[in-house]
Amino acid sequence: MEAKYGVRKYLQEMKTNHFFVTFIVVLVTCLSSLIDIGVVVEGHRIQQVSNHYRATPNLYHINQLLDYQSSSSSPSSSLTSLSSPSFGIFALLNKNSSSSSSSSHTSPPAQYVNIKPLLEQQLESSSSDVISGQCQSDLYDLSKLKYPDSFQIIEASGKSFFDLGNYDNCLSLPSNVSQYCSVSVGMVTGMGGLCVPVSCSEQDINLALQTAVNLTGMASKLGPMGYQGQFTIHCYSGDHTTIRPPLTTGPIIMIIVCSIIIALVIAGTLIEYIVFKIKDEKKDNNNNVFTSPNGAIDGIFQFDEKKQIQDSSNEWIKESSLGLQILMSFSLIQNYHNFTTSSSEKKHFNVLDGVRFMSTCWVVMGHTIAFNSQLGYDNFAYVMNSVLPTAAFQIITAGEFSVDVFFMLSGFLVGHALLQQLDKPEYAEEESCCGKLLFWMKYLLHRFIRLSPLYYFVLFVFWQLSPQFGSGPFFFGYDAITKSCDANWWTNLLYINTLYPPTMLTECFGWSWYLGDDMLYYIFVAPVAIILYKRSQKLGILYIIFLLALNFITNFWITLKYDLGTFFEFGIQSIIDATFITDIYQKPWTRVGAYAVGLVMAMIVEHQGMLRVIKTHLSVRLVYYTIAAALTSFFTFISYNSYTHPGGWSTMSNAFFNACGHTGFVIGAALFLLTAFAGHGGLVAWIFERPIFKNLSKLTYSTYLIHPIVIWCMAYSRVTPFHYSNSNVAAYIISSLVFSFFCAFIVHLFVEKPCVNLEKLFFLHRRPQQQQQKYTLLN
Template identity: 30%
Template structure:
């Protein structure tokens, strides 16, 4: 009896033991029910045992081309022919570790596709089985038990022919085969991506050569020092040496808030850290073990609550636009071009976002691997349908369901753009009548907090981390975290602007306070109280749910709604005190660390890094033909490699797209110096 048989058969009695009707069942009825369930379990086991290379030998009901190829493999295997042996050897097998979340057995993908001769060519397909626990006794997996096994088949065999190799499917399970699809429809996106990349490389190369030559000519004696024309400035926007110097420059303006650089850099690293732990769940052979570690370790609570890293971005964005916006109005004589602000922001952000969408569209052709096609095709197809919603920054609202969004991690950009537009309505009031401006900001803040609270009550929402942990520990939601089926929290609350603007408004108020920082004096007692409040707010936001996670206990509905509506603004309040304390000299070593000039290059790469890092992690995982085993060392290596590779690609991204777009926007839309400081 193998591991899978032990799991399925022993849980028959366990289901009866834990049934509320156990005591009321007569013995004969109980025995009859258990016998029926045992037979159903045996049917499942018999079918699962057929998912192995023997299906290539006992074939029937297939077409002549597939039959001929299978016959060649069967005959070749009997005489130990190399290609046939590789076909059989590349199959995945159901192994140990199912109770710890080892549900995927991909086999040897590259060994399979490398098989090629005049009779057949290898094709890697996955066989997916879902056992319905409502008709069986698989209590260990509650609703369903899903298994995926990789197999190697002749390329000429169709999906239907491969399905027929495994015979009749038991009534209490669903079964499907996924094979590589024809990717020719994605060629157009690859051609466009290649063309755009070549154009950008040409522009950067020519501009760099031009900039080098003109800089050498200026050094010659007697050469007149002429002013730069607009056309010359446009060319210099693409200069590699200029953009590189700008990227690695640590020079700061006197009115900059230096600790913000550290907060932004740490936030980006936090995002990658969280994704390095959570994205690999589908690719792990002990995913449930890792969930136990995440929910019971104090040091890993920032990982499982990593969504607060995005709130750091919202806070910083609100602070900077308010702080620099008020400074711009003051220096510009009460006049500011609001349309130029909006256009500049759109042009600065959108070329990089558009480039990411183009990469996503061509994604299925950029890599190969056992899971790459499935993931990349899914993302590409969503972008084919909804790319336009990203470019007008409404993708957090339409499509309404997060799994349908193009590059769904870019929901943050849509919120940030919408918040910026709200801020432009507040900025004149904050300048002309600060009391009315602050009152309006507080009214919007309170309205959104109340709306989140009411919506959470109406939809019975648990905090996302509790919702996921309960489902995963009951082994019900492994697919939700991997196949991205619907999570109500993400759709109803997580990505919606009325639930996320509160932290942004905390940043706006903080920016207003720092604009008048010369009027602020913090006593020692006030500093002590401020740091205590900061620690308490951070604890409530990130660490307070740990007891519920450990015992897998949902919160009271009202308490859950209170957490959903207040945890993020409380975290914003903690960041507000941290920033004010650093600016006013009450930050100590933390202020010294966050204000380190070394963070400046990281900050300038942060936008591109945020856009690219999910694809980098998926590439590192989905192209592996072996599963990853969760451990501190393994995840640390994945995290470090993801940071380094994302940083390298972000540098290329900045040099080709982001830096030229930003400088061109300044030339055409920012005519007055104060407005230039808005970013």
Template identity: 25%
Template sequence: MRSVHRVVVVFFSILSLSQSRYSLQDAFKQIETQAIAASDAESISARHLLARLMNDALLNNTATTISNAVLGLQPQSNQALRMLDATGKPSSGILDGNVQFFGDYDECVNLGSDTAHYCIVATPLASAKYPYKLIVPLLQWGFCVNSTTDNDTIGNAVFDLLRKEFLVPTEYASATCYDEKSFTAFQIILITVFSLIGLVILFSTLYDIIVRAEKTFSTVPISLHVNQSSSSEMDDESEERNGLLNSSAKAEKKRDEKKEDVDSGLTGFFFAFSLARNLPKLLNVDVQSKEIQCLHGLRTLSMFWVILGHSYIWDQYGYTIANPLDAYTILRQFAFQAVANAFYSVDSFFFLSGVLVMYLSYQRMKANNGRFPWLAYYLHRLWRLTPAYMVVLLILWQLSPYFGDGPVWYQLSHSTKLCDSYWWTNLLYVNNFHPTNFSDECMGWTWYLANDMQMHVISPIIIIPAFAFGFIGLIIPLGICLTGVFLSLIIISSKYHFQANAILATNTLGNYQNLIYSKFYTRASPYLVGLFLGYCLARSASDQFKYHKFLRWMQKKKHIVAPVAWFVAFALGLVVIYGVYDYNRGNGHKYPEALSVMYLTFSTFLWGLALAILVFMCYTGHGGVINAILSWGGWIPLSRLTYSAYLVHPLVLTYIALSARSPVYFLHRVMVFRFVGAVGISYLFAMLLSLSIEYPCAAIEKVVRKSTICNRCTRKE
């Protein structure tokens, strides 16, 4: 027991010094004095055991309050000793930032709610000299206390002990005590609705199978719902224009070819939930001749990149890392820059959105004699994105607190409370503007969806002139928009003196997220590049553009053009990803402000340009092995799940991080295993979300559209 005492003394002695990791001479003198004073403790009563563990000299009101809370009124009982045993104690690794003393959560909970409950006290070490300011170090200390102890009692006692007695640099200490949770009326209604959807899917699937079986026995062909729709994953992919949503990118499927696929009326609505119809669409790997096949691989790998980057930071945001200082030093590794700069994967999605919006809209307008489908353009997009989006939001907001438990599970309540106030901003796709603080958003990772929707809304000002006036009609509005993006970035980054890697390691992180990272007018450059490429691909796919002189020249000079193009693409990508390596090494190097402004202004544009070259080379037959990899048929089902995977993967990572019973030691191999697991589980839940919400909504939309067309035809007759 004396060894535990000395560990505690070492811990608080170190924290009471100047926060320097290397000024320990005075600490050792203080530790020696206190350890000698403690060596005469031969017998310790259970009543005062916790107080003695903290410091013999601190047998005052504060220490007594904590010991009473932990040991209760029967100090010699087995339950009291178990409560003490379940209470967190400092462990090794303090100098590496291990200030997570969770204790044994399950041992405390198993004592029963009538006897004890688990409380965790969190206090930020605001003045600790961590090399990066992305996350303020947080001391989290678990206590198993008697059931009558409330949050304020244990929180105030620990704060007084840390602040007044041990001189720990902290401004507050918040305590959360875990008690049994009960469902609200709204949550019960929500569970009931989700259960009914599950029953509808079950009965729809069973009935569909029975109908198919009857048709088989009556020798009626059953190619009805599988073969004829095999070339499309959601019955109407010509309308898909989102970087996360998959698109077969077909020119325009004739309406009379699709009428047989759709049941009308209530039958159509009922069969929309059938797994027997939706699952083959999801797993089908057929492609069309005019499809941009490499986008499947690019979309899927970009999603993997998103999950990889989040896997490395999610535990740090949850403060469940045992060696955070070692974790931060990983930023200094050259190879790790691809993970540290994983946020460019989102710019890949912006680029893909721009390509598909222009490519498909151009072909749609061509099929409709130049008419732009205003109503369908906006309503289709809202209908396809919003249902799955709102389902995940409701799960996070109302049901996720019941999915797990653990010492740091309390942190999930922060997200749910934000949704109490701001859920409506997600519904309106304005959550990147309100709330004004990026960290206050409900479902913080959905800032991308707000940006993408806003870019989608204004895209017709480029699409329509491009179709009507050709390259001149494209270049003028596109150039104006791109100039606006560049000017916004230059003005904001200059005014606030952002460094080139402002997203990673500066004290200006909050302002950067609020002013640049989450705003469409500063993130639109890869989207605009995508619009330009989409136009080029749409024109090259048309007969009158097939023999354009540039393509003929490129074909003649392919042995020169192809290597040069690939070199430029890879060079641009490497400059963007590894351009801030000197700063990330943590050697105190800072770029001149002009260079930082230039990087912040043009990095996302250059990334979009690199992707544009890649896609263009693959589409025109100069992709080689890269095109073979990106166009592999196995990517197609995963590509169709990208949108759902983007929505659900943070919930998976949150569960993994916040359900931890002990701090995780940060190692590459540990993070890789967590990443692989997160990918598998995320795509499993993404498939469930797609088959239960996304695909049925797409089928319902088609039923409604067919009914509308039939009504119009009836009126004309």
């Protein structure tokens, strides 16, 4: 009876196609471990046997496992695993079977399916077309352990998905013996690695995997995970250890641009050092100033601050002042000095520095966890079942609120600056339309010049240059991320990337959606709100109410219409759901609520009455503290309820959360900031006001732009999957933060700050002092 012996008997009977069956079984082993199917075992004993034979998964060991399972008593427990190190063949065989034989040493249990007819059908129809002749021959020798270095090849191959095998060991063998092939299904499902004979092409492996999928009926289960009829295969040999795109015109241009910037920095630094060193020596000789014990560089700062330069070299500077100042805008001496010094005139706003820094760290922390999941965790089931549904992890998932904090801060600072500008007599007394139009043109131009140089630089480095930064068998995944810029880079230059392309999945430099929304708010929301408020406070408040209502209605309606989840649902469908991340996550009308809250803060600070009440009434402060703590804590940890609630939240609950969550959190943060502005922010405000945050907050913009490049380069350069544990995650988050801020510091000194200096130089150069202050640009 064929059903009686099942797989083991059939595998023993295979002759001419024995090698192909071996390969299919191993591939099915990898595939079956990917899917959440019950694995019937007897306690932990079967796990111990499978671990013992894990290193050499040939047919003999598979038969040993089958013998052990059939000789054991009736199965009494089940193990569900996404990435079990034991052979996934059990998951395959655990599917419903028409056979009904009893469990015994000579008769496999009824849970096993007889796959002989399936294999025969596949082999007869396609085996000769699937794998090339030489590949089949080498696989046959490998299954018989006759292929060179057979044990090492098998040992270096992954045993399941999220098991990448041993990339280094596989490639350490002679290049004419083996090659390492990465296998991926989709972004969410992670990847696997196979060490196979070098004669097997990527097409051979891809088609063989498709055959395995057809044998097991796994296509329907892999579909939601990103499977679209084929796998992504990349093979590497000892002479070809990674995929790195060639240096085409784009990368070469970026290398030239970077070289020019470095040359300007060197020139500007040398000029400032040499010129002011000469002045320093002359002034020492004339006893006009005192010397710094720290040397010439400190002396430079003293001369600049005291403005006591009185020697003949000034004439040379005046004759070539513009050219000199252009070069000196790139000086590391000047830019580092500006970085380390504080010039804030409004001390009660110092708390914003700490808020900006901590919000940036929150963004990096969340992206470190999320971006690493694209390559996969080797304990993915543990992450899904034991990490995500914990209260502590909700702090990480709530990191999305950090972007809303940035929107709130942007709305407050822009609104506050506009209110101050419109109160100045120069604007109020300006009767001509041309004069006011000039003000608003400068308003827009300043924002564009302030954000664009660094933004464009990092964008083109990401698109053209960063694919050269990493290496490894899975770095092709990073290169694929940059490909969306090939068609849509121009939308980022125009700040319309949240409006076009229609889906975020094809958006270039995807995390820059924040800049697109913020620019739209800066142009169309803030000026309207402030102008209406100056005309009539009621009109301004009505406009804010309209914005909040728009935010609520659009989020609520879109969630109900498309039956969407929330941002903290890490299920596969919510991750790949283009509707959620496009229509809820990044559209300007669904995130405008936080910006509107910031504008309200600016109006409150302008009015001053409420701040006086907060400052003089303890009871009011206590109410503010309570509401602020309640709102921020509620929206941070309420997601924990969705994991403990049977079946998760309903669509209606999701709609209310999406409609209220982002705005509700920043209302709590805004109440805290208002108490801090009134001088009663308590210990938290005292911490955020420390001088170190004033320096670090200057790096938040560049860190936000750079950190995904850092995280992805680190993640996709790995040759082993990430193992999720508290210590590993803490170390990885800290390394991502340190390296991101370090790169941001370099870019700040070399690109961001020089561009700020140039803007000031060209807008204020050789203007009368009164005219320079007439239309002060917004900072």
